[in-house]
Amino acid sequence: MLPDVSGSRVADLGCGFGWFCRWAHEHGAVHVLGLDLSEKMLARARAAGPDAGITYETADLDQLSLRQASFDFVYSSLALHYVEDVMRLFRTVHQALAPGGHFVFSTEHPIFMAPTNPGWAIDAEGRKTWPVDQYLVEGPRRTDWLAKGVVKHHRTIGTTLNALIRSGFTIDHVEEFRPTDAQIAAKPELAEELERPMFLLVSARR
16 A cells, blocks of 8 residues: 655654654655654664664644645554544645655554443354444543553544545545455464454555
């Protein structure tokens, strides 16, 4: 789903330890901007190098401001479910892309996010099921993940895709992640991931 990044100006929203920034730099991006709210993650990213070609800055994606037409490709991995106002962010990204620029992101799939008590349930026939809880009720949900009381913002697939469209994007591809048969054969416990999608991946263009 990624475009050719050689010669591109790239922004990584929620860059964490900077692994994608380094990947884009190694694959020929002329400049990469990594943005994250965590100073500790950014410190790790800077320590991993390189010393040139990548800039790391602290940024809150709910308050993000980017110069108009300053990037050819914007990427985000598993950060958008922490963003409260995704429409504002999509509009910010759209105006920051040069015409024809790409926006590719992954987020937790809203089916995966929907349970307020994550975990398997057993139906009347003894089958293991995933307890989707009020999928159509959008808004903040608290979960314990690495820390207690982490806030994630639940949105339906329709809300996410329509926000992209209303922001001016053309949607190229939508993928609901599943492990391949080869991956399941190598690691049988991955078969559990066929019960519900964990990730939603989207590729769009300005």
